[in-house]
Amino acid sequence: MSAKLVVGLDGSGSGNRVLDYAKKLASMIETCEVIVVYVIEWSPFSFQTPEENAERHKRREEEIQAANDRVVNPAVEQLKKDGFNARGVVRHGNVADLLDQIAVDEKADQIIVARTSEGGLVQRVFGSATGNLVMHARVPVTVIG
């Protein structure tokens, strides 16, 4: 049996618990690929100053580099060291929409994420990324507490 797992990380401490669960699940499957995803929250409809626009491409490259260095690559390396087939993806956009979209595009069997890490007002007004994902995902989602 073969399967694909999409693991969504947000760079917080809960990432280890998510990875541990993904490993446990993957070890139960004969051939399994783990796709580690980090989404940089970004909207094409935000307002920016001319200077921010001029520097945007540079900033984007820096953001992708930082996400790879700090979150995605360490996770992928750790998975590979433990003998799993893994690769990483960094994208800009809406967290819930993109995790779902990537899972659909990759024909993944499951999305694994941590429970929400936002708090306070932001969560009350906009809902949490995890909450939105669970409500709208087209692929089964496992939420790690």
Added chain:
Amino acid sequence: MKLGLSTFLTALTVGAGSAVAQEAKGIDETVNEIFANVTGPFVNLIFAPLPFNVAGAAFPWIVLWLVIGASVFTLYFGFIQFRAFRHSIELVKGDYADPNDAGEVSHFQALATALSGTVGLGNIAGVAVAVGIGGPGATFWMILAGLLGMASKFTECTLGVKYRNEYPDGTVSGGPMYYISKGFAERGVPGGKFLAVLFSVFCILGALGGGNMFQANQAHAQISGIVGEYPGWITGLLFAAVVFAVIVGGIKSIARVTEKVVPFMGILYVLAAIVIILANYSQIGWAFGQIFAGAFTGLGVAGGMVGALIQGFKRAAFSNEAGVGSAAIAHSAVRTKEPITEGFVSLLEPFIDTVVICTMTALVITISGQLMVDPATGLYLTEGGTIQTVGGTSGVALTSAAFATAFSWFPYVLAIAVILFAFSTMISWSYYGLKAWTYLFGEGKTTEVVFKLIFCVFVVIGAAANLGPVIDFSDAAIFAMAVVNISALYVLMPVVKKELNSYQSRRKSGEIRKFAH
């Protein structure tokens, strides 16, 4: 240029220093006098009338220049502003955005940034000036200028993206100075370098004039209208301090807050105007009647029909900056594979700015009955070239009074809006001016700081000087940019045509299509 400015600044500091002992009003008057004398010849040159009279009135050649430019681009591109309107909206919505490019500057962001540089006092104070001198008929010509100007914007912004500079660190610099020098060289036309330098000089003056002094001046008029008269240099110093904090101190949070609040202020302004217009719906027909009748007869304003036309075209150009070249600087940051798409998006700018927002202001002023009419003849009462108003107001105060007839609290909202608009326009123009400055003197921290400091000094001068000389200089500087820019656009418009044809055929063949989102 550098020497000239520094000498001028030294003269100013000395002037200001000796004036400190005098009364506060004295400083304002001194600043005003020096300023009017220094800028007079330049202003007179730009606004020189044609050697012959048009319909019995003097006609500034610069207005004709703008009208002809916008009309030529409209015809050359086959009324692109109407043909591509729907496609422009699809681009802004992101229908054609490649998901793999997410995180780059979107079409929407480029449009919003350019708009926050243009939507501002031109729409509030400028329109009031136009209607106050040219009567409601000026609105008709303003709308026409806005519609034609969409084609100028389309041309310049496409070129802005096509010929921008991309640096190894990923940042970009673009604008007329780059497309003039590179585009002319590519087409083998001489004089590109000279025109690019000339444009940069005018762009710096425009940044200091319309993008700075006019804003500071009207912000002060608005604040003193509410808290009572006080010397302008005090507002100037306060504004200069905040602008300094953002552009020199790099306190981005202030700029970011403004960029977020300004669009909402714009929406609030339009909503308030719509409410006032709807509340007086029985007068809408009458107001449009005044606009049409005034457009062709003048209804008694100075200069008649031509007077209304000149005011309409002047204020439209000042408000939406079509053909001026400033938007090309703002739009060139978009990382698109197709420069023409940025042209499509930018043509929405004069539409939103002039056809929608300016018309709202003009309608509210007309409907509010602030302009005094002679009941016997139905013509407007004029005095010294301007139409008499109920409270003797002009500029932003006239708009404020017009809105206040419906909502007594609106002047307070408008005051905040004016201050924020003024501020965001200053931030945008400080960037446009800086790009021209670094084009002339090279990129580098020190050269950048020198310009930014000069920019802050002009905030104070603008707030202290009278509206007359400030508005004359602001107009003259911005129109001088248009003289160079439109000349260059004539040379480079075949480049845009080629891009347009190639893009349209690939869209037809299905090579360029919407992405499924």
